[in-house]
Amino acid sequence: MSLIRLKIDTFRNIDSAQLLPGDGLNLIYGLNGSGKTSILEAIYFLGMGRSFRSHLSQRVINTDADQLTVFAVMQHARGEDKVGFRRSRNGDTEVRINGDKVKRLSVLAETLPIQVITPESFSLLFEGPKSRRQFIDWGAFHSDPHFYQAWTNTRRILKQRNQLLRDGSSYSNIQFWDRELVRYAEQVTSIRNAYVDSLNELLKGIIGEFLPRVSVKVSFTRGWDSKTDLAQLLETQYQRDLSLGHTVSGPHKADLRLRVGNLPAQDALSRGQLKLLVCALRIAQGKLLKQQSDKNSIYLVDDLPSELDADHRRLLLKQLTDTGAQVFVTAIEPSAIVDSLHRAPSRMFHVEHGRVTQVE
Ligand SMILES: Nc1ncnc2c1ncn2[C@@H]1O[C@H](COP(=O)(O)OP(=O)(O)OP(=O)(O)O)[C@@H](O)[C@H]1O
Numbered sequence: 290m291s292l293i294r295l296k297i298d299t300f301r302n303i304d305s306a307q308l309l310p311g312d313g314l315n316l317i318y319g320l321n322g323s324g325k326t327s328i329l330e331a332i333y334f335l336g337m338g339r340s341f342r343s344h345l346s347q348r349v350i351n352t353d354a355d356q357l358t359v360f361a362v363m364q365h366a367r368g369e370d371k372v373g374f375r376r377s378r379n380g381d382t383e384v385r386i387n388g389d390k391v392k393r394l395s396v397l398a399e400t401l402p403i404q405v406i407t408p409e410s411f412s413l414l415f416e417g418p419k420s421r422r423q424f425i426d427w428g429a430f431h432s433d434p435h436f437y438q439a440w441t442n443t444r445r446i447l448k449q450r451n452q453l454l455r456d457g458s459s460y461s462n463i464q465f466w467d468r469e470l471v472r473y474a475e476q477v478t479s480i481r482n483a484y485v486d487s488l489n490e491l492l493k494g495i496i497g498e499f500l501p502r503v504s505v506k507v508s509f510t511r512g513w514d515s516k517t518d519l520a521q522l523l524e525t526q527y528q529r530d531l532s533l534g535h536t537v538s539g540p541h542k543a544d545l546r547l548r549v550g551n552l553p554a555q556d557a558l559s560r561g562q563l564k565l566l567v568c569a570l571r572i573a574q575g576k577l578l579k580q581q582s583d584k585n586s587i588y589l590v591d592d593l594p595s596e597l598d599a600d601h602r603r604l605l606l607k608q609l610t611d612t613g614a615q616v617f618v619t620a621i622e623p624s625a626i627v628d629s630l631h632r633a634p635s636r637m638f639h640v641e642h643g644r645v646t647q648v649e
Pocket residue numbers: 300301302303319320321322323324325326327328348349350351352353621
């Protein structure tokens with residue numbers, strides 16, 4: 290699956306741009322502030338309905354405009370899909386797939402699986418468990434059709450339970466919700482666990498290539514002690530939960546542990562090595578999706594050359610192109626990418642003050 294046409298309007302400093310991306314590697318280059326990342330961000334919007342840079346989606350709308358639109362034609366084995374996304378300054382959002390309005394943003398994610406690697410992707414390893422959980426859940430969502438509903442139900446019940454705790458409800462009032470919570474939590478956990486197991490197989494090979502002298506261990510923790518029954522735990526921790534006003538243990542605390550020897554990966558690896566580890570995780574995720582559902586992800590790699598020496602740039606570009614997926618990479622100087630590729634990029638785009646031109 291790949292984008293064969295992309296149209297971006299009033300998105301950050303891009304007034305209007307039209308790109309005809311190639312199947313393989315698309316190189317986007319230009320000076321600082323020219324609008325390279327904005328192109329990746331626009332593609333991400335189309336797949337996720339939000340930015341990977343700012344949680345305030347309205348900020349990406351061009352300052353002189355009232356709305357942004359991103360439109361793409363996607364090609365896949367069964368034919369073509371037209372996907373359109375519009376967001377207004379007042380927050381109104383319209384998503385269309387082949388002209389039909391779509392209500393749930395998760396439909397976008399199913400249609401357009403995206404892997405993004407930015408210089409800030411280190412947050413996957415550094416910033417608490419939330420981003421690591423999001424990483425697992427991206428995969429769980431794509432690998433099992435039951436995950437989305439089970440996780441939505443879990444979150445809804447947790448919200449109810451926390452409200453009851455804040456209201457000072459007795460345990461007998463909470464017990465009904467706990468039974469429901471346990472049911473969905475077990476489903477969520479078993480899908481997550483199976484996903485991380487499958488991912489680990491692929492990950493070993495890729496990490497072995499990127500970081501041959503480092504032994505990285507990746508494991509899943511479910512959010513409560515593995516030897517304890519969740520129903521029992523919720524009951525014994527009720528007083529504590531009540532005093533805190535929220536549920537301390539459960540699937541909302543699941544995590545992916547990345548360790549080198551006895552240390553967390555972020556304490557044991559250099560910045561370049563951490564970037565490679567994040568890339569390995571993303572590439573493994575994309576490869577697993579391809580194996581499980583024959584869908585290709587689209588890879589967005591912002592400022593690919595940063596932090597990497599020439600050998601590792603080559604290695605990363607080779608791994609990315611070997612996936613057979615469509616890849617968009619940005620760089621300030623095109624030579625930083627072109628010199629590290631064994632074959633010319635599929636397409637090159639130059640960005641200058643928000644104007645995008647294809648370079649022949
Ligand atoms: N809402 C907006 N409206 C108009 N311009 C914006 C808006 N938000 C950001 N910009 C501008 O858009 C430009 C593009 O930024 P972008 O991050 O895409 O550049 P870049 O080419 O990736 O730069 P770098 O190489 O420094 O990462 C910046 O100059 C920024 O000031």
